[in-house]
Amino acid sequence: MDNGTSQYYLTASMDSGKSFCSLLKAIQFQENAVFCAMPEGLKLTVEEGKCVQASAYIPADNFTEYHVRDDVDVMFKISIAVLTECLNIFGASEESSLKMYYRSEGSPLLLVLQPQSIHNVMTDCEISTQTADSVLELKDEDASEVAKLVLKATAFGGLLADLERSCDIIELNLSPEHPNVSITTYGMQDRSCIDVPKSSDMVESFSCEKPITLKYQLPHIRLIMKALAISSKVVLRCSSNGLLLLQLKLEKEDQRQMFSEFYIVPLLDD
Amino acid sequence: MKFRAVMVDTAPMREFSNIVTTISKLSKECVLRLSDDKLYFIVSEDNSGPTPPVLWCEIPQDVFFSEYQMIGIDDEHKDIYLGVVSANLARSLATLKSAKCLKIKLTKKQCPCLTLEIEMPSSTSTQTRQVTHDIPVVVVPRKLWSEFQEPRVPQPDISIELPALKQLRTTIDRMKTMSSEVIIRASAEGRLTLQIKTNMAKVSTRFKDLRVEAFEGPIDHSDSETESQANEDMSRVCYCRVDAKKFSTFLSSEQISHNKTICSMVNKKLVILCLQTEENVMLQFFIPGIVY
Numbered sequence A: 001m002d003n004g005t006s007q008y009y010l011t012a013s014m015d016s017g018k019s020f021c022s023l024l025k026a027i028q029f030q031e032n033a034v035f036c037a038m039p040e041g042l043k044l045t046v047e048e049g050k051c052v053q054a055s056a057y058i059p060a061d062n063f064t065e066y067h068v069r070d071d072v073d074v075m076f077k078i079s080i081a082v083l084t085e086c087l088n089i090f091g092a093s094e095e096s097s098l099k100m101y102y103r104s105e106g107s108p109l110l111l112v113l114q115p116q117s118i119h120n121v122m123t124d125c126e127i128s129t130q131t132a133d134s135v136l137e138l139k140d141e142d143a144s145e146v147a148k149l150v151l152k153a154t155a156f157g158g159l160l161a162d163l164e165r166s167c168d169i170i171e172l173n174l175s176p177e178h179p180n181v182s183i184t185t186y187g188m189q190d191r192s193c194i195d196v197p198k199s200s201d202m203v204e205s206f207s208c209e210k211p212i213t214l215k216y217q218l219p220h221i222r223l224i225m226k227a228l229a230i231s232s233k234v235v236l237r238c239s240s241n242g243l244l245l246l247q248l249k250l251e252k253e254d255q256r257q258m259f260s261e262f263y264i265v266p267l268l269d270d
Numbered sequence B: 001m002k003f004r005a006v007m008v009d010t011a012p013m014r015e016f017s018n019i020v021t022t023i024s025k026l027s028k029e030c031v032l033r034l035s036d037d038k039l040y041f042i043v044s045e046d047n048s049g050p051t052p053p054v055l056w057c058e059i060p061q062d063v064f065f066s067e068y069q070m071i072g073i074d075d076e077h078k079d080i081y082l083g084v085v086s087a088n089l090a091r092s093l094a095t096l097k098s099a100k101c102l103k104i105k106l107t108k109k110q111c112p113c114l115t116l117e118i119e120m121p122s123s124t125s126t127q128t129r130q131v132t133h134d135i136p137v138v139v140v141p142r143k144l145w146s147e148f149q150e151p152r153v154p155q156p157d158i159s160i161e162l163p164a165l166k167q168l169r170t171t172i173d174r175m176k177t178m179s180s181e182v183i184i185r186a187s188a189e190g191r192l193t194l195q196i197k198t199n200m201a202k203v204s205t206r207f208k209d210l211r212v213e214a215f216e217g218p219i220d221h222s223d224s225e226t227e228s229q230a231n232e233d234m235s236r237v238c239y240c241r242v243d244a245k246k247f248s249t250f251l252s253s254e255q256i257s258h259n260k261t262i263c264s265m266v267n268k269k270l271v272i273l274c275l276q277t278e279e280n281v282m283l284q285f286f287i288p289g290i291v292y
Helices: A018-026 A080-087 A153-162 A218-222 A225-230 B010-026 B086-098 B142-148 B165-178 B244-255
Strands: A010-014 A032-038 A041-048 A052-059 A065-068 A074-079 A096-102 A109-115 A121-127 A145-152 A169-174 A181-186 A191-196 A203-208 A212-217 A233-239 A244-251 A257-264 B002-007 B029-034 B038-043 B055-060 B067-071 B080-085 B101-108 B112-121 B128-139 B158-161 B181-187 B192-197 B201-207 B212-215 B237-243 B260-266 B270-276 B282-288
Touching (some): A018 A244, A145 A169, A153 A191, A153 A233, A212 A218, B002 B010, B010 B055, B029 B086, B080 B086, B080 B142, B165 B181, B181 B260, B237 B270, B237 B282, B244 B282
Antiparallel strands (some): A032 A074, A052 A257, A121 B201, A244 A257, B029 B038, B112 B128
């Protein structure tokens, strides 16, 4: 810390920005994200019409160097599309090292990228930042968790891909009795149903005390497809108020982990 | 007027096909000029007037063809100029990558045609198949020849060897999603910078240690808004703002196997990319600078 960056709000570097970039792409369904740097890691959050909130979380141990000032809130709004394009400037086939700097409130976010295999080139980016909008606080401390499932991500992704595209509504029935998990979709003329007993290979753990039925917008659930494709495991948590939380774990080659999280608001019966 | 030529070697056939494919991505139509020693592909913009063409490509006939015969209009006008729909030619030549032999003839059917006879090996027997394509062409009348003259361009301020085109194209393709214009900056010290500036972001990719072939500086920046870079002598830096999409299309020529690509620039006005191949083909792309 001799180059005058010690007063920066955030300085961070990592050997390869590739996983970071694919994680961001997985939540890139909105133009802008709220970028938040905390001492324990980086979090980027996007929201879709107050119904879905998705975040990418990169724990600090993924960085070779990570400093964030703890006396200020390091939080701003940034175009996630521009950020992913910048991270990918040397192409998906190239591993490039990444350095990130954020000097103070209102400064642009600076990125320096250098490919590992080519030595005579580097890219620097200044991405403008804006004051962050407030992020929805969807978690309700009073609501208790009523069900928790741990599933294999690829298999669950396959299951979602099998659902009829034209359907709007997905119904999730969880019960301690067989078939444990039953997923029903309602379309214009049809109803289709997939049962997943807890003995299925897809299910790694299942806990549910009493039967529960929840409805969600299928397009909302589909937003997690990209994240599923790069993750190994997904944890589904339903709380008593119907809020669905999906936590996905991305395991990197270096044994480190990154996460994405989706909160999905239920459809209420009218 | 007569034209007949035969190609039998695989490397030139593949290259010929790649060249025509690249051209078809640039423009719907092109002009094929046939002369005694060279073939030329020329793409010019409509109503281009005195500006240089978009593409000027020279192919030495003796490297590509084992037989080459042509007779022009008369002794004074020894060349033949043909207008071709480049996609038609590219589609017909696509099979050339696995062909044994190609014969090209200028024929007169219902309209003038370039007739391609391609001999294809069969996968099941030793016999070959012969596939014939007739591609309608327009014979360009003599009075229009002057529109397809060799481009006369001002002396470039700098000529610098480009890094691997594939790498360059990947970067430009990322940049073009963010901005429609990209600024190319080249310095006499062998540095090349690609930069975009928008409300959202400023992104600069810098290459260094590139070979500078020629530098005709110093460059006069007195009339421009160029921001001076710290510790860089601006009189040794040349820049040009170009259309990002156009630049990316030109870089699709990376699929033609090439020896080297030289980027020449006339400060602010023009970028010329010159690609040279193993077979002595020269492709020149002309990208006009955007000046506000």
